[in-house]
Amino acid sequence: EDQVTQSPEALRLQEGESSSLNCSYTVSGLRGLFWYRQDPGKGPEFLFTLYSAGEEKEKERLKATLTKKESFLHITAPKPEDSATYLCAVQSSSSNTGKLIFGQGTTLQVKP
């Protein structure tokens, strides 16, 4: 069964304190791994798509990496405005529905 697990569930950082969020997945053929950011009361906002092991993508203070079993979202020198819930999702090649299988998210709080 395709599955996505994110850890930790919650993370508190001081401004400037770098850290990483983990997304472990089991899927019968990875079509793509997606990272989204979700602010309270809002819909998920697309950040990155990764397709193959070894791939990396960056956007401002965020960097996403991918291995055959997990993905990391590295946050360098975070600011309070980076506080949000970060969602990881995968698309499986066993499904032709375009369905995204989501993890439960990591809620990040960055204190000034």
Added chain:
Amino acid sequence: NAGVTQTPKFQVLKTGQSMTLQCAQDMNHEYMSWYRQDPGMGLRLIHYSVGAGITDQGEVPNGYNVSRSTTEDFPLRLLSAAPSQTSVYFCASSMAGGPGNTIYFGEGSWLTVV
């Protein structure tokens, strides 16, 4: 630049009532879908459509109907609301359902069934 627009934002229903959540996108996307988000469950796919006139069930379709008469619109109907359908609903769209197509989400519709 509207993207994916959902209405209403908030709704309270009584058990047994029916209603329709509206979703429209202005990006000419072929693929549209509905997810629900529940605490501890993540986002789960309810129904999806790969183009006008074509719909299919996702992971949790029971109690919901959809139709796709135009490329732009993909309404979600609750036939007889139940408390278990209290949730946040997100409509999403992409160019197609295959790999390499980013899925964009609406702002959500908060539904409470009492």
